[in-house]
Amino acid sequence: MYIAYLDESGVVEAAGTTHFVLVGVAIPASTWKERDARLHSIKAKYRMQDAEVHTAWLLRRYPEQERIPGLADMSDVERRAVVATQRKIDLGKASLRGEKAIKELAKNYAKTKAYTHLTHAERIALVREFADEIGRWTDARAFGDAQEKAAYPGYAAAMNREKTSGPTDGNRRWKPVTASPESLREHAFEQLVTRFQTFLASVMGSSGFGMLVHDQNQTASRNLTALMRAFHKDGTAYAQIPNVIETPLFVDSSLTSMVQVADLVAYAVRRFVEKSEADLFDRVYPCFDRRNGVMVGLRHYTGARSCSCRICKDHGRA
Numbered sequence: 137m138y139i140a141y142l143d144e145s146g147v148v149e150a151a152g153t154t155h156f157v158l159v160g161v162a163i164p165a166s167t168w169k170e171r172d173a174r175l176h177s178i179k180a181k182y183r184m185q186d187a188e189v190h191t192a193w194l195l196r197r198y199p200e201q202e203r204i205p206g207l208a209d210m211s212d213v214e215r216r217a218v219v220a221t222q223r224k225i226d227l228g229k230a231s232l233r234g235e236k237a238i239k240e241l242a243k244n245y246a247k248t249k250a251y252t253h254l255t256h257a258e259r260i261a262l263v264r265e266f267a268d269e270i271g272r273w274t275d276a277r278a279f280g281d282a283q284e285k286a287a288y289p290g291y292a293a294a295m296n297r298e299k300t301s302g303p304t305d306g307n308r309r310w311k312p313v314t315a316s317p318e319s320l321r322e323h324a325f326e327q328l329v330t331r332f333q334t335f336l337a338s339v340m341g342s343s344g345f346g347m348l349v350h351d352q353n354q355t356a357s358r359n360l361t362a363l364m365r366a367f368h369k370d371g372t373a374y375a376q377i378p379n380v381i382e383t384p385l386f387v388d389s390s391l392t393s394m395v396q397v398a399d400l401v402a403y404a405v406r407r408f409v410e411k412s413e414a415d416l417f418d419r420v421y422p423c424f425d426r427r428n429g430v431m432v433g434l435r436h437y438t439g440a441r442s443c444s445c446r447i448c449k450d451h452g453r454a
Contacts, residue, residue: 138162138346140279140332141394142384144324144353145192145402146410148317150285155409158324159280159402160332161394161423162346167275168394174269175393182262183212187250188390189266191403191416194251194259200226201256212253219252266400267419278401278423279331280434281324282409282447287439288320321356322363329364329380330372331433335425336379350384351395357386409436409445421446 140162146153163171179185200222201207207215223245230237251259270276329348336346350360364383371377389395401423404416425433431450436443443453 137165137344138277138332138336139165139168139394140346140348141392141398142328142348142350143389143395143398143402144321144351145399145406148285148320150317153406153410154286155282155284155406156320156324157280157282157402157406157409158321158328159278159398159405160328160348161270161276161278161398161401162332162335163273163276163394167273171273172393175266175397178262178265178269179393181265182254182258184250184254184262189262189393189396189400190247190389191263191400193247194263196248197256198248198252201252208255215253263400263416264419266397267404267416270397270401271419271422273423276423277335277425278420278433279328279335279425280402280405281327281437282405282435283320283324283437284409284439284441285320287437287441318356318359322359325360325363326367326372326374327435329367329377330374331425333372333375333377333380334432338427340379342378345379345381347380347382348384349392349395350386351389351399352386357384360384405434409447412445426450 140160142158142160144159145157146155148156176185179187179189198219201219203222204218207218210218227238227241227245230241254262332346332348336344348364350357353360361383367377367380387395389399400416401420404413404420407413408417424431430452431447434447435451436445436447436453438448
């Protein structure tokens with residue numbers, strides 16, 4: 137049995153990021169304890185045993201840290217204390233700009249509080265070790281969909297999903313006419329489920345199964361659960377899913393390192409397609425599913441616009 141852990145990077149709304157990425161990292165259930173123990177040991181090395189590895193927040197620069205002379209020579213306790221002092225000062229200054237500025241800064245500080253004992257270089261090293269560990273999981277497979285939001289006509293407007301007639305074998309096809317935020321997520325989810333099913337059938341035939349564990353998402357959980365029930369009944373637009381069981385289990389990412397793995401991979405993919413950042417991407421890219429040397433586990437959707445990025449080339453689309 138394979139367990140696929142899902143997380144997303146970027147936002148489905150029109151503003152904010154140019155891409156929305158959904159990724160699933162599937163591991164054999166029999167290797168879960170070994171994998172989890174290895175990830176825990178990496179966290180322990182950086183005194184992060186009880187903290188979540190949230191890649192985007194870890195890799196940010198913290199200006200208040202960079203104003204502190206000799207930070208790298210301090211102990212963890214000292215670092216936390218001096219950073220907390222600097223943050224109090226910054227919050228006081230933010231109060232002069234109004235309530236909104238205070239709330240935004242306080243939110244950022246809350247998200248990074250668990251990481252202030254690490255310098256920026258140490259945080260980068262931690263994320264790289266996590267990525268290298270994932271890249272060594274030869275029995276794991278990753279699946280994902282990276283969607284360029286501008287590729288959907290009328291994205292900022294309401295979206296209609298038009299059901300069209302399929303090919304002669306009677307399979308259904310969905311034609312995205314325009315897009316809304318929720319439909320973008322659903323389309324990526326359908327792509328991922330289909331790829332996961334294809335992988336399960338190819339490696340285990342009809343006797344093996346897989347299930348999905350998704351990062352907690354109050355906005356999407358109800359829709360994705362209903363969508364998965366529809367897939368169990370009628371299949372996706374591309375395939376039946378006899379090997380995938382249950383509806384997605386939604387969990388708090390702070391409580392499971394495997395969802396944090398999916399977060400890292402999704403972030404790496406998004407930064408690659410948006411910014412051509414390859415450092416993390418190169419470390420995790422080998423995990424994506426391939427068939428006869430062709431990339432089948434990851435799609436970069438750009439609509440009618442041609443793309444010659446590494447993903448599109450390996451997918452045979454460039």
